[in-house]
Amino acid sequence: MDFSLSDEQSLLKDSVERFVQNDYDFDKRRKAMAEEDGFSRKNWQQFAELGWLAIPFSEEDGGFGGGAIELMLVMEQIGRGLIVEPYLPTVVLAGGFLRRAGSAAQKEQYLAGIIDGSKLSAFAFAEPQGRFNLADLTTTAQAKGDSYVLNGHKAVVLGGPSADFMVVSARTSGEQRDADGISLFLVEASAKGLSRRDYPTVDGLRASEVMLENVEVGKDALIGEEGKAAPLIEEVIDDAILAVGCEAVGAMEVLYKATVEYSKQRVQFGQPIGKFQVLQHRMVDMFMEYEQSKSLMFMAAMRLDESYNGAARKAISGFKVQVGKSGRFVGQQAVQLHGGMGMTEELSVGHYFKRLTMIDTLFGNVDFHLKRYGSFD
Amino acid sequence: MDLKLREDDLEFQREVREFMDRHWPEDVRSARRNVGRFEETKGEAPDVRRFIDALNERGWAVPNWPKEWGGTDWSPTQKYIWDKETARAECPQLSAFGARMLAPVLYTWGTPAQKQRFLPLIREQKMIWCQGYSEPGAGSDLAGLATRAVRDGDEFVVNGTKIWTTGAHVADWMFCLVRTSTEGKKQEGISFLLIDMTTPGIKVNPIHLLGGIHSVNEVELANVRVPVANLVGEENKGWTYAKGLLTHERTGIAGVARSEVMLERIKEIARETGVDGGSLWDDADFRLKVHALEIDLEALAMTELRVLSQVEQGGAPGPESSILKIRGTELSQALQTLQIDVFGYYGLAYPDQTLIDNEGPVGHPYGLTAMQAMLYGRASTIFGGSNEIQKNIISKAVLGL
Numbered sequence: 001m002d003f004s005l006s007d008e009q010s011l012l013k014d015s016v017e018r019f020v021q022n023d024y025d026f027d028k029r030r031k032a033m034a035e036e037d038g039f040s041r042k043n044w045q046q047f048a049e050l051g052w053l054a055i056p057f058s059e060e061d062g063g064f065g066g067g068a069i070e071l072m073l074v075m076e077q078i079g080r081g082l083i084v085e086p087y088l089p090t091v092v093l094a095g096g097f098l099r100r101a102g103s104a105a106q107k108e109q110y111l112a113g114i115i116d117g118s119k120l121s122a123f124a125f126a127e128p129q130g131r132f133n134l135a136d137l138t139t140t141a142q143a144k145g146d147s148y149v150l151n152g153h154k155a156v157v158l159g160g161p162s163a164d165f166m167v168v169s170a171r172t173s174g175e176q177r178d179a180d181g182i183s184l185f186l187v188e189a190s191a192k193g194l195s196r197r198d199y200p201t202v203d204g205l206r207a208s209e210v211m212l213e214n215v216e217v218g219k220d221a222l223i224g225e226e227g228k229a230a231p232l233i234e235e236v237i238d239d240a241i242l243a244v245g246c247e248a249v250g251a252m253e254v255l256y257k258a259t260v261e262y263s264k265q266r267v268q269f270g271q272p273i274g275k276f277q278v279l280q281h282r283m284v285d286m287f288m289e290y291e292q293s294k295s296l297m298f299m300a301a302m303r304l305d306e307s308y309n310g311a312a313r314k315a316i317s318g319f320k321v322q323v324g325k326s327g328r329f330v331g332q333q334a335v336q337l338h339g340g341m342g343m344t345e346e347l348s349v350g351h352y353f354k355r356l357t358m359i360d361t362l363f364g365n366v367d368f369h370l371k372r373y374g375s376f377d
Numbered sequence: 378m379d380l381k382l383r384e385d386d387l388e389f390q391r392e393v394r395e396f397m398d399r400h401w402p403e404d405v406r407s408a409r410r411n412v413g414r415f416e417e418t419k420g421e422a423p424d425v426r427r428f429i430d431a432l433n434e435r436g437w438a439v440p441n442w443p444k445e446w447g448g449t450d451w452s453p454t455q456k457y458i459w460d461k462e463t464a465r466a467e468c469p470q471l472s473a474f475g476a477r478m479l480a481p482v483l484y485t486w487g488t489p490a491q492k493q494r495f496l497p498l499i500r501e502q503k504m505i506w507c508q509g510y511s512e513p514g515a516g517s518d519l520a521g522l523a524t525r526a527v528r529d530g531d532e533f534v535v536n537g538t539k540i541w542t543t544g545a546h547v548a549d550w551m552f553c554l555v556r557t558s559t560e561g562k563k564q565e566g567i568s569f570l571l572i573d574m575t576t577p578g579i580k581v582n583p584i585h586l587l588g589g590i591h592s593v594n595e596v597e598l599a600n601v602r603v604p605v606a607n608l609v610g611e612e613n614k615g616w617t618y619a620k621g622l623l624t625h626e627r628t629g630i631a632g633v634a635r636s637e638v639m640l641e642r643i644k645e646i647a648r649e650t651g652v653d654g655g656s657l658w659d660d661a662d663f664r665l666k667v668h669a670l671e672i673d674l675e676a677l678a679m680t681e682l683r684v685l686s687q688v689e690q691g692g693a694p695g696p697e698s699s700i701l702k703i704r705g706t707e708l709s710q711a712l713q714t715l716q717i718d719v720f721g722y723y724g725l726a727y728p729d730q731t732l733i734d735n736e737g738p739v740g741h742p743y744g745l746t747a748m749q750a751m752l753y754g755r756a757s758t759i760f761g762g763s764n765e766i767q768k769n770i771i772s773k774a775v776l777g778l
Contacts, residue, residue, distance in 0.1 A: 001383075001685075069378050263778065283772065288703065291680060295680040298679060377644075
């Protein structure tokens with residue numbers, strides 16, 4: 001049993017922490033979001049230079065061979081800085097598929113670009129009718145000679161607008177909700193027949209509805225084995241849940257501390273509002289929610305690093321339930337205790353609250369993961 | 378970072394399990410599980426005595442004490458394993474007032490004579506202690522206590538009333554906070570005295586708690602003469618010692634291991650309990666309630682491990698340690714309440730011990746202990762500094778408010 005970080009892990013943590021502290025204040029973030037892509041390409045290049053885009057990939061693939069703990073360290077800081085650059089869709093999701101199941105040629109074509117920062121990506125998995133069920137797919141991929149032809153509608157594709165290529169889940173056989181018969185394809189964003197409707201999400205990030213109309217891809221675009229992608233998708237999504245959960249933990253830390261600071265300065269009835277016991281106890285509750293979430297974050301990351309088994313999946317769902325509940329509480333109370341100012345776009349508080357609200361839904365909300373947690377009992 | 382136990386820790390775990398299986402075997406465990414506990418009586422059951430003796434023989438009676446007084450030099454991880462395994466075995470514990478609360482004060486601040494006299498008896502559970510802290514006018518505001526101790530030659534003369542004194546009716550001795558000065562801050566005039574319960578002038582009045590349980594008392598002290606040799610540490614420094622005591626035993630206070638056992642039992646009973654032709658466990662809503670608590674419990678367990686690992690590396694416990702009491706008691710209460718739900722109508726039966734002894738339990742064998750646990754458990758968020766007081770402490774000490 002060991003909760004300490006290795007030297008390399010400490011260095012990594014410091015590096016991201018320093019960037020968030022020195023190069024990513026709220027104004028800089030706002031400027032990045034105002035750029036055409038909704039984030040800063042310059043920052044992305046800096047991430048590449050700092051090596052963050054290479055973290056989860058094996059050394060043969062040109063990466064650092066980082067695991068769940070490394071992912072946790074990066075994502076927690078990304079959450080503290082409310083970083084908008086598309087680390088999740090590109091490195092965690094698309095990168096997660098390529099490193100686990102990509103062929104040598106696929107890795108050469110796509111992974112190298114992710115690591116050097118030249119390629120952005122997204123994972124098109126959700127569908128309008130599917131809610132959180134990863135296997136509920138009406139998008140089809142039909143084999144035709146040396147190619148597959150894709151048709152369907154993928155919903156709320158995070159990072160879709162800036163993706164150079166996408167990983168798309170589609171049904172090659174089976175019924176609409178069968179786990180069997182799901183396949184994954186690498187699709188260029190510029191492919192003929194692929195169209196997007198881009199829009200912002202509530203947290204200021206960008207997403208797309210992606211329509212696939214007779215999009216033809218080569219057989220070499222298939223990731224892994226045909227029809228057998230369901231377990232792989234679950235595994236990569238569990239990585240993504242760890243990632244956004246860690247983000248939430250970082251965001252909660254900022255929020256509870258900002259609220260405590262604000263309550264020391266804001267004077268009403270002749271004294272700082274932090275002197276009122278009813279508010280003190282509320283802030284203690286916020287602090288406890290943060291700490292409990294952090295505890296399950298460690299557990300989820302450590303279980304994932306041990307082995308991707310039932311215990312790890314259960315820990316991931318437990319963590320998601322916790323950050324869903326805690327994130328909602330901490331976010332809502334931070335707004336409440338900031339009073340009218342908490343309602344404004346001007347303060348960062350509301351932006352953290354929005355991201356936490358978004359994370360609660362991402363990859364399955366509290367209700368969904370509570371049921372999934374129980375399914376491992 | 379990893380959660381794996383090292384090979385030597387696993388070996389230790391096996392040793393503890395073997396010990397428990399041998400000295401507190403499954404048949405004793407299950408027989409005890411459905412025994413109600415209406416009254417704490419003097420003396421103890423022979424099986425408990427044998428177990429305590431076995432602990433002493435093995436040198437495991439007081440793992441947290443310094444080695445010279447019969448403790449161990451276990452690592453925090455080993456102590457954690459010990460807590461887990463003792464909860465799992467549902468074995469008796471040494472009376473906490475002596476072994477966990479007084480002893481750390483004695484071996485830290487006591488005189489050599491006090492240590493020599495009391496520590497071995499506490500370790501062997503041959504001297505039972507109670508704690509004289511709260512008073513009718515001093516509950517959450519403990520430092521407002523008014524029991525006076527006035528020096529008269531080689532003795533203190535003590536007058537006042539203590540209340541909520543757990544086990545005063547069975548205790549041989551009481552460690553007591555008394556006022557020796559009314560000057561300066563109220564915390565600065567308090568002393569820590571050890572009082573023999575057979576001293577003339579002590580009257581113990583029982584208080585019956587919810588559920589008819591007699592464990593707490595009111596203790597009246599009228600001109601009780603206590604030798605000065607029974608003063609612990611310096612006069613007027615008692616508050617410091619009492620507070621120092623609170624930083625001991627931080628872990629374990631969360632009761633994680635016990636709650637884990639209760640959670641498993643709830644699942645087990647729910648599987649056996651019939652509802653609508655199936656079992657209660659088939660009810661998805663019920664299962665969700667259980668799983669929500671299970672997640673809270675895992676979070677708490679991990680928080681406790683984080684604290685342990687800080688201590689293991691020689692550091693002081695971080696701010697997260699302060700939430701262990703609050704969350705631990707909230708959670709055990711939630712589980713106790715859920716356990717009552719499981720029994721349905723039979724959760725309502727509350728036959729007294731004589732009836733049970735003669736005719737056996739009504740309803741589920743654990744029904745009565747579940748109800749008692751729930752009723753008695755309400756005290757956990759009140760004693761030891763109510764949870765509201767704990768939040769005041771976190772607010773000040775951690776958040777700086």
